[in-house]
Amino acid sequence: MNRYLENSIEQIAENSTYKSFEHIYRIHKKSAIKKWVAGILIALGIILFLPWTQNVRTKGNVTTLRPEQRTQELNNIIAGSVVKWYVKEGDHVNKGDTILQLGEVKPEYFDPQLLKRTQEQIDAKSISAENYKSKAGTAVTQITALTQSRDLKLSQVDIKQKQQLLKVQNDSIDLITANNELSIAKRQADAAQQMLDSGVIALTDFEKRKISFQNALAKRISTENKLLQSKQELINIALEKNNTIQDYTDKISKAQGDRFASLSSAASADADVTKLQNVYAGYDARNKLYYVLAPQSGQIIQIKKAGIGEIVKEGELITEIVPDHFQYAVEMFVNPMDLPLIAAGQKVRFVFDGFPAIVFQGWPAASYGTFGGIVTAIENNTNKDGKFRVLVTEDSTDKTWPPQLRIGGGASGIALLKTVSVWYELWRNINGFPPEYYKPQQTETIKQ
Known part of the structure; x- marks a missing residue:
């Protein structure tokens, strides 16, 4: 009786112009879970055999490779009193421009003749x-x-x-x-x-x-x-x-x-x-020397002396100058455990502060907004935090670094190591093995 009733209801629902019964009970819906499971397993299998680039991640700062291009302290050579300022903070000066005029304070030099x-x-x-x-x-x-x-x-x-x-x-x-x-x-x-x-x-x-x-x-x-x-x-x-x-x-x-x-x-x-x-x-x-001149072109920052008649001692800091032109570099700080994995000429990828990027770890070619670099020098001494300093310059074969970079800005570095399969990388991390150590072929000339 019940079976007959169910068949009658289904027949009535099929012949009816109303579809509410079909939408509520989904009587014609077939399960696709097997297909999804199979697809997911196939996708995971493919992913396991995709290439994965091992890397060492570290933090660093933007700096310059040459010391004369870094922020320069302008010190006074002779003692004197401030007579006149020719600049203010934020001004741009060219090499040889007058910054400050000093007056004599030692009696043996008072004679005008x-x-x-x-x-x-x-x-x-x-x-x-x-x-x-x-x-x-x-x-x-x-x-x-x-x-x-x-x-x-x-x-x-x-x-x-x-x-x-x-x-x-x-x-x-x-x-x-x-x-x-x-x-x-x-x-x-x-x-x-x-x-x-x-x-x-x-x-x-x-x-x-x-x-x-x-x-x-x-x-x-x-x-x-x-x-x-x-x-x-x-x-x-x-x-x-x-x-x-x-x-x-x-x-x-x-x-x-x-x-x-x-x-x-x-x-x-x-x-x-x-x-x-x-x-x-x-x-x-x-x-x-009574007239303090700019040693190079740049921007005046952090003037240390103010006022007229203030005494400036010999060798005392007057102001700082940020040079106009830089050859940018990044200083990375690497843990001693990762230092054997870094070598001169090695490729590095960067994400600079202020320049958003989508980073696919292990797939640097697919990362958007990252910039390439080459390891130029590795210091043999640790800093106060117990890390080694590594200098990285711009990779001439990659896209140009942003011109808006400023010295002191942050940078996240990814030192690229050996390329392996995803399954091997998972197996290595599960077992706690270190990344593959290798020496890169230094086929490129490092920019000096």
């Missing part, structure tokens, strides 16, 4: 040095004249000495002649004595020969005395020559001493000139 007076001292010392050099030149001329006079005097003495030597030789010959004559006269006198004793000659002839002997003896003595006088004169000439040499040597030595003294005084004066020139250069440089 300091450079002029120092230059006058330099000129006076220079004239003194030139005078000493001229005096040394005069001494050289005097030495030359004395040397020539000595040579002439010695030539004269040499000639006189040769003449006296010839005279000594002549007197020596005269002495030999006198000795021969004395020998003849003595032999004749002895013969005359014998002949007188024999009575052959008269006493007058004997006395004549005796007188001849005495004359020959006197001549010999006179000639010998003359020879001795000639030798004595030769010795006197030799002494005169020595005295001449000694006299001129003393004069030349004195002139050379004066020359060396003049050269020493000239060198001392030159040294004083050099010292004064150094002092003058220091004064001149100090005058230029």
